[in-house]
Amino acid sequence: MHKKYPVILLLLIVSILMNLVLLPQEVSFSQTTKPIQLVFWHSMGSNLGKALQYLVEQYNSKNKSVKIVAQYQGSYDDLITKLKTAQAAKQGPDIAQVYEIGTRFMIDSGWAVPVQRFVQSAKFDLNQLEPNLLAYYTVEGTLWSMPFNSSTPILYYNKTAFREANLNPNKPPKSFTEIKNYGRKLIKKDKKGQITRYAFSMSIYGWYFEQLLAKQGVPYLDNGNGRERRATKVVFNNEAGKNILKWWKRLIDEKIAGNFGRNYDDTIRAFVAGKTCMIIASTASLKTILDGVGKKFEVGTAFIPALNNNKNEGVIIGGASLWILNNHAQNYQKAAWNFIEFLVSPRSQLFWHKNTGYFPVNKRVYTLKEMTDHLKKYPQFKTAIDQLHATPINVATRGAVMGVFPEARRIIEENIEKVIVNNYPIDKALKDAEERINKSIKEYNQIFGY
Secondary structure, three states: OOOOOOHHHHHHHHHHHHHHHHOOOOOOHHHOOOOEEEEEEEOOOHHHHHHHHHHHHHHHHHOOOEEEEEEEOOOHHHHHHHHHHHHHOOOOOOEEEEEHHHHHHHHHHOOEEOHHHHHHHHOOOHHHEOHHHHHHHEEOOEEOOEEEEEEOEEEEEEHHHHHHOOOOOOOOOOEHHHHHHHHHHHOEEOOOOOEEEEEEEOOOOHHHHHHHHHHOOOOOEHHHHHOOOOOOOEOOOOHHHHHHHHHHHHHHHOOOEOOOOOOHHHHHHHHHOOOEEEEEEEHHHHHHHHHHHOOOOOEEEEOOOEOOOOOOOOOOOEEEEEEEEOOOOHHHHHHHHHHHHHHOOHHHHHHHHHHHOOEOOEHHHHHOHHHHHHHHHOHHHHHHHHHHHHOOOOOOOOOOOOOOHHHHHHHHHHHHHHHHHHOOOHHHHHHHHHHHHHHHHHHHHHHOOO
């Protein structure tokens, strides 16, 4: 190389040549003697994992040219951490199930091929999918990933306990005011005055803070919740944010609500064991809760109550979506899209919904008789569907997108815990969360050149 070329140019040329060598060969399905093997990373454990593996096996049995190898990677946080390591070593999967709050990072990483590209080439009809879900995973006009296991939190309640307390089991609370009023009748104490059953509980989970902002019609971030332009700061340090922490602490202080900590499953177990009459939890837990309760008591489900009687907007979707990574040639990516089409098909979504509690992402499911019969037999499954359909698509309910969302949730949870456990002032808690998250957003944006 002549000396007049700068060193950086030399390094760039070497890098390009190495990448060309490492590019996989294009192999069409018809030319291969062995099926294309696609590695699919997911975070579905326990019964959810069994349901997902069933769908994988169904697909593999019907497709001789493609074989899906599903690999459980632990929690959503575990998966994204492992993905970063694997991608750096050029050993990442072909398909990754990433939680909703990983959306901005996945876009910025450059690892994924937008599913919008395959939607257009395959002339896939997006009208068959739920618009609220598409709205979440569409950023700056592009659908980046395919919604798969989508959920919202709902209210679970013990209908049997309602009857015993002379409360109408078919009229669950619609606001936190009603939770408080119902709660006085639902709590139980032993002879020493110790509470043996709380009226209400929700785990210390940042997702619920986001949901209760949306219920009040308030965004989490600036710039249209980070969708009009990249977010630069949080905007929850206001009356809406204070309203959430005030109600949460009030119910705890008055012994109406029990605090079972930051472990989501502990609150589920408390409800199943009859230690609390009402909880807010994901619809994805419905099958687990129904199986756990059995015949001990009748489980009811309802929309998330509003914080007050004036604001009652909708909810934000949670769960995860499927991303096609650009780790292999285009025929691998097309095969990945084919598998994703299978997973979101009406029949697959019917099975997935019935065996998990996640609501169907495909609206055509409701044309199937099996779905009609299922909802008649188990009306609890219909609640999340109705809540989704009643939710308007707006700035707040589309949900926030930012690259440091996992960290932001942990910060929010720390401050909620300080308020309800250690009596930390609400104003200071929100200010602390605001400053720490904004610092992280700024550092993240700088890394990506914004």
